[in-house]
Amino acid sequence: MADKIFRVNMTDLSTSIEDVPAEWAGHGGRGLTSTIVAAEVPPTCHPLGPNNKLVFAPGLLSGTTASNSGRISAGAKSPLTGTIKEANAGGTSAQKLARIGCKALIIEGQPQDDSWYSISLKPGEITISKEEKLVGKGNFAVVEDVEKRFSDKIGVISIGQGGEMQMAAANISIKDPDSHIRSLGRGGLGAVMGSKKIKFIALDSGDAKVEIADPEAFKAANKTFTKALVDHPVSQALGTYGTNVLVNIINEAGGLPTKNFSQGQFEGHEQISGETMHDLIVERGGKPKHGCHAGCVIQCSQIYNDIKGNYKTSGIEYESIWAMGADCTIDNLDQIAEMDHILDDIGLDTIETAVAFGVAMEAGVLAFGDSNEMIRIMTEEIAKGSPLGRVIGNGAGNVGRTYGITRVPVVKNQAIPAYDPRAIKGIGVTYATSTQGADHTMGYTIATEILGVGGKADPLSKEGQVELSRNLQIATAAIDSTGMCLFIAFAALDDSTCLPSLIDMINARFGINLTANDVTNLGMTILKTEHAFNTAAGFTNLDDRLPEFFEIEPVTPHNAVWDFTGEEIDTFWNF
Amino acid sequence: MRVQVKLFAFFREGRFIKEDKELPEGTTAGKIVDDLSIDREEVGVLMVNSRHCTFETVLHEGDIYAIFPVIGGG
Ligand code: SF4
Numbered sequence: 234m235a236d237k238i239f240r241v242n243m244t245d246l247s248t249s250i251e252d253v254p255a256e257w258a259g260h261g262g263r264g265l266t267s268t269i270v271a272a273e274v275p276p277t278c279h280p281l282g283p284n285n286k287l288v289f290a291p292g293l294l295s296g297t298t299a300s301n302s303g304r305i306s307a308g309a310k311s312p313l314t315g316t317i318k319e320a321n322a323g324g325t326s327a328q329k330l331a332r333i334g335c336k337a338l339i340i341e342g343q344p345q346d347d348s349w350y351s352i353s354l355k356p357g358e359i360t361i362s363k364e365e366k367l368v369g370k371g372n373f374a375v376v377e378d379v380e381k382r383f384s385d386k387i388g389v390i391s392i393g394q395g396g397e398m399q400m401a402a403a404n405i406s407i408k409d410p411d412s413h414i415r416s417l418g419r420g421g422l423g424a425v426m427g428s429k430k431i432k433f434i435a436l437d438s439g440d441a442k443v444e445i446a447d448p449e450a451f452k453a454a455n456k457t458f459t460k461a462l463v464d465h466p467v468s469q470a471l472g473t474y475g476t477n478v479l480v481n482i483i484n485e486a487g488g489l490p491t492k493n494f495s496q497g498q499f500e501g502h503e504q505i506s507g508e509t510m511h512d513l514i515v516e517r518g519g520k521p522k523h524g525c526h527a528g529c530v531i532q533c534s535q536i537y538n539d540i541k542g543n544y545k546t547s548g549i550e551y552e553s554i555w556a557m558g559a560d561c562t563i564d565n566l567d568q569i570a571e572m573d574h575i576l577d578d579i580g581l582d583t584i585e586t587a588v589a590f591g592v593a594m595e596a597g598v599l600a601f602g603d604s605n606e607m608i609r610i611m612t613e614e615i616a617k618g619s620p621l622g623r624v625i626g627n628g629a630g631n632v633g634r635t636y637g638i639t640r641v642p643v644v645k646n647q648a649i650p651a652y653d654p655r656a657i658k659g660i661g662v663t664y665a666t667s668t669q670g671a672d673h674t675m676g677y678t679i680a681t682e683i684l685g686v687g688g689k690a691d692p693l694s695k696e697g698q699v700e701l702s703r704n705l706q707i708a709t710a711a712i713d714s715t716g717m718c719l720f721i722a723f724a725a726l727d728d729s730t731c732l733p734s735l736i737d738m739i740n741a742r743f744g745i746n747l748t749a750n751d752v753t754n755l756g757m758t759i760l761k762t763e764h765a766f767n768t769a770a771g772f773t774n775l776d777d778r779l780p781e782f783f784e785i786e787p788v789t790p791h792n793a794v795w796d797f798t799g800e801e802i803d804t805f806w807n808f
Numbered sequence: 809m810r811v812q813v814k815l816f817a818f819f820r821e822g823r824f825i826k827e828d829k830e831l832p833e834g835t836t837a838g839k840i841v842d843d844l845s846i847d848r849e850e851v852g853v854l855m856v857n858s859r860h861c862t863f864e865t866v867l868h869e870g871d872i873y874a875i876f877p878v879i880g881g882g
Pocket residue numbers: 301323523524525526529530531532533534718719720
């Protein structure tokens with residue numbers, strides 16, 4: 234059965250299952266969500282109003298046996314940034330959607346009354362139901378209850394209290410194979426789901442499978458691809474220490490934003506490092522190596538247990554640990570894991586929320602390093618929607634405006650993650666020019682500037698950085714369309730068999746003949762589509778700038794400032 | 809001269825996290841890697857005083873020298 238577009242209208246509670254328009258056929262993941270948002274969402278609409286649409290799309294290879302292909306994309310106009318937005322996550326939903334035969338799920342409109350709803354999808358079937366029981370509940374309770382109603386095989390997409398209250402830092406949760414939570418983290422897409430009054434989406438693919446045009450060729454290409462991933466030394470380190478292996482190296486390079494971006498190194502780095510986390514996990518009987526979806530061969534995720542050996546959280550990333558750790562000067566991994574768990578439950582982006590806390594600390598709302606007060610505010614203020622909770626839950630920029638703080642690390646109102654752009658300049662170009670506000674994953678120049686993967690670039694020099702960021706942003710847009718986890722990029726940058734075998738898989742899946750050039754063009758087209766949406770929404774090149782404090786406050790230890798001119802940044806779009 | 813040597817990730821196994829070493833003048837970054845029986849092929853990143861360096865870089869009194877295997881994340 235050919236893939237279809239599943240459409241749900243929340244204004245009149247109608248549904249339809251439609252043929253895929255020809256111009257969408259070659260797209261998946263981010264390419265598809267951005268194409269649909271650009272085609273159907275008025276750029277000037279209110280992100281929380283009836284004219285915004287929330288789109289979910291599995292990647293081109295999701296649902297197949299291709300290694301690491303289980304990433305799901307969600308797109309909409311972002312209530313945090315006002316730009317187009319794509320967030321992606323692991324978990325089981327991409328595979329379920331693809332097997333259901335759903336190329337994209339488009340949710341439009343808005344209920345006229347205060348009722349809440351759930352949606353369930355099966356092959357050829359969409360059901361909308363009223364939901365009362367789970368309203369006001371956190372994501373873990375939702376997953377547990379939905380599994381009881383359907384089965385534990387079900388895919389679940391849900392929002393917590395943050396999304397219900399339409400907070401701009403709200404994320405969308407995706408159930409993983411262990412019934413834990415992965416997040417479509419950035420840009421407040423949970424608020425968009427909340428504005429459409431959808432508490433959860435259940436995905437039941439039964440025993441449906443994805444059709445492969447040329448199974449033999451697919452199998453052969455997957456074998457080559459998998460070998461490239463498994464053999465790459467970065468994959469091996471990711472499986473041992475997780476992405477948190479970065480704390481120590483970014484700290485050493487002087488690019489670990491500390492105490493709300495006032496320093497480039499954190500005294501407590503060793504206590505929150507990947508090395509320490511690995512030892513703690515092993516000591517407490519957790520798992521240092523774990524996949525966010527079946528078929529991941531890198532397994533950067535982990536199971537983190539508390540001091541008594543009970544499950545606490547999983548899939549905790551470097552950027553989350555940095556945000557709750559160095560940025561708030563908290564050097565205790567157990568406290569960080571506790572906060573990670575709470576934020577997963579309430580359904581808030583760990584980066585945005587923790588950076589918002591850092592700004593609140595700067596404002597004197599609470600003291601730097603006071604993790605007990607952070608935990609109290611999360612559970613008693615944010616989850617309950619008190620005024621202070623809403624101030625923080627609406628993101629770092631909002632906290633800065635509320636308390637009159639000027640050191641507010643955001644671009645297009647989205648919090649800057651984990652890498653100081655004064656000391657690591659290429660990533661600053663990505664933050665400035667990304668179509669979605671500050672986001673390291675849009676063009677991960679850290680690989681080249683710091684890690685020496687895919688060439689070398691001096692992190693303190695401006696030379697070549699715009700081009701580096703541009704090339705990576707183009708490649709990333711394409712990878713984000715395949716359903717592949719971005720961590721395949723390390724192998725792709727270094728191993729010449731990796732990308733060709735990925736393209737071979739796409740060709741074998743659909744019976745087409747894409748070339749490497751087509752893939753680069755796809756990446757460029759996606760960026761230009763997103764950029765055009767933002768322009769029509771009122772953004773100009775003057776929005777592609779970092780906050781002023783980066784230019785006037787040097788950061789230790791290099792005493793570096795952000796010294797790109799506007800004209801230099803604007804050359805990014807020369808392609 | 810005294811140089812502080814720091815190791816990361818699995819380079820720490822059976823070695824150390826941080827150690828002050830007394831070294832002859834002119835010692836290179838690569839020589840220290842060799843003396844630690846670390847395979848140069850496994851080295852991802854070297855930094856002296858928070859700046860990237862190469863195996864040929866000559867160390868000086870008071871330097872802080874960091875040795876990382878090939879790692880990644882994001
Ligand atoms: S490498 Fe990590 S993020 Fe990527 S698919 Fe595997 S577990 Fe998920």
